[in-house]
Amino acid sequence: MAQFFKPQHKASSKAKRQLPVVTLEISGFTLNGQGICKSHSPVVIVSGALPGETVIVQITAQKKQVWLGSVISVITSHAQRIAAPCPFAVGAQRDNKVLPTQLAMPTCGGCQLSFVEPSALLALKQTALDEYVHQHIGAIELPWRAPVLSAPQYRRKARLAIDARDKQAIKVGFRQTSAKTVMSIPQCEVLEGALQPVLNAIHTSSAQWHWLIHVGHITLLESRDQIVVAFNTQQPLSKQALAALQAFSQAHEVLIAVTVKGVPKGVPSLPHNDDAKWLTLHWADDNDAMNVSLAQPDLWLTSIDECQYPVGLDDFIQVNASLNQAMIYTSIDLLALAPDDRVVDLFCGSGNFSVPIAKQTEYVLGIEGVEAMVQQANQGAVASGVDNVTFLHADLTTSEAMHAIKAAKCNKLLLDPSREGAKAILAQVDLQQFERIVYVSCNPQSWVHDIQLLLDAGFACQHTQFFDMFAGTTHTELVSVFTR
Template sequence: MMLAPGMEIMLRVDRLSGDGRGVGRLNGLAVYVDAAAPGDVIRARLTRLTRARAEAQIVRVEEPSSSRVTPRCPHVGTCGGCLWQHLDYHAQAAAKEAIVTESLRGLGGLSEVRVRPIIAAGDPWHFRNRMEFSFQPPDRVGLHRRGRWDEVVDLQTCFLPSPRTVTVLHVVREFMRQHAIPCYDTRTHNGFLRHIVVREGRATGELLVALITAAGPFPEGHDLAQRLRQEVPGLTGLLWAVNASKSDAVDADAVYVLHGRPFIYERLGGLTFKLGLLTFFQTNTVQAERMLEVVREFAGLRGTEHVADLYCGVGTFALALAGQASQVIGIEALRAAVEAARENAALNGITNTTFYTAEAADLRWVLALQSRPDVLVLDPPRAGAGVAVMRAIGALAPPRVVYVSCNPTTLASDLRELQGWGYEMAAIQPVDLFPHTYHVECVVQLQRIAGR
């Protein structure tokens, strides 16, 4: 059968891909379909065709999979926040475990993969402790439409953050409309309101709200603060942040406190962390706690070891391991994060950590302050650590490496590089911090083979 774009086909969906789409095979060709569930039999319309693969859109689900459920949110299909609400949560967790296994086995060239059962979320709803909402003229505020940087879905509800965060969204939207405050247009760069950031301390109950605007006066700011104090319980701080750049990224050139203080506290792993507007921190406190337990287990510390922590951020892993180590050195490229890590160490009375601003591949700081580390921990961004960093680690030759990854594909590539330096995987633990998406965290323990 000759295939062509626009043709309708019947397809049985076999699995989910690493980017969240359903995959079936037709005439030996892999067909990728959005919003599909493994076990679905669907009628689909081909939208793109190459020699290696095809893409299609569902026309009708002829036989629904047993794992298909009715999405809870009315914005599913338009909002880019969730892609898997049509899947039973147990099926989501199983798919993520399979994605980790297949990524490491297929993409990493790793023949023997021993993946532990995924640590699934106890409650897959209302888990996010930080949300970024965007404005769009004339008066929309919410999350971006899937695949569109220039279009915002006007959210009426959201089941990812707490109900308190959704209340903030409603209060700000109503206030904006009552006072006719113009939204920023990312195409023309006119307007004022750009983003709302809501950050919540799930263990402390504290709440920080920031309204990010273009440059200009904001005479309504104190009235908004009064409205939020009245309608949002436990408001710790309200910030007005000015971002004068044309970039749509959440950033701030200047920050003004309209109420309370410009930070909140959160507790994780028995430690207290100070979090500001732009501080990077895991967005699922409950699951981050469980992931931290895995990192501690895989580090296997007994109190005498020297530890190096690359991409240390605000010190989450370094500080969590400090109580079980002799010395911990944290390396981070962002100066603000290093300053926050030092402040968090002082906040918790930890004195055996040292933090430096440096690129992860520059391990001279580690060697200058300690002999070869007994354990090296790294938690790189989605792009992975890359060849230069992995080679630097290989040359440093720590006996044990604990790699925390948010991207199985780049994890596989990095691990393959490290294998060439005499390391083997001892344990692999997936953790689900992002229900209703295809994103999955993974912690890998690697041991250096004796004599290598």
């Protein structure tokens, strides 16, 4: 007689191990804006902690060489710890109590370090970079200049996340710290003043915009002469959606854009590039919501000295317009430009530095790996009245780029690489042809490893300066100059 046995159900999994809560004295600050406790073994990297503080920490990960954790509460605080000005930020003041971390209450993931006084935060970042330089290069002293601080409201572009799974409680805002959850946020303290009321109006209107379930995200952009609200639509919009967008456009004097996927059937479209992703909506004056036409966005940003360049809604831009201009002025000053100078601008993007530099020199060669940006740079040069600049689309690590740099016979170099840095390019280019090099970095860590090549080639660092491009965050822009 056969016997059948039901298999025993194994425990679904081992119960998730409860990670410890520890009290730590924070001794340092990392390049990523975290506190570090070196007296603990292994060392502990702590989000939300500052040097000199005694904090209670929830450990979130345990690795062999390092533990990770987040502050639960602060026992002894840093002298420059403040209540974050935004009610949704880490370290915000709520109910007369400062909540230092995301563990106390859900917080927006945008301004991770706004609970530190801005100039004090830059001083902490400067110390952290000095220590990193000494660790990886040696006992050299960086020639620091006073940092350039940002205005509180600085961001001219923002992407709003959407959670429309519950049509009765649609959320529009930003993602929560260390999570994918969308926080419904009616205001953002770092947006440019003109964008603030637009965000608030979107937050108010979203309760009636049930069609947002078909929108991936919303982009806000303050361009040269208009504000754009762009909906990343996933399917054609309804008549109801078009009427809502028309009313919003008229009430708030904004330009509405949608992705090609959101174009309703029967809407006439003006000639546009077949590869275009975004189209702008234009309504007739008769208030007929379906009497709408489409056009490809024609958006521009301004720089210094009446320079300008076109921009796409998905493009990377320097979101802090005033600090971007300050950084261009500083870079031009550090290059010590003369009328007969010939300058190569590597990672030139849309000509942010190239075109203003060309106005003061004999010739500029800009090289960029993204073809669309090269096209925008050429358009910007024409619009800015500049004809002594050449933009080349090329992989900067190839022989084509190296040959172009050598053939241009440039005597000065400007670098503005992505976060990965420029080590692969600096290892190939003949640095001896340059008498002066300005390096604009968005990642001090990769900058340190790159400048080793410059120092080995006989250059000396003459100027190092932080630009608080993204105030209250872990990111910082760094401008430096090297001479032989």
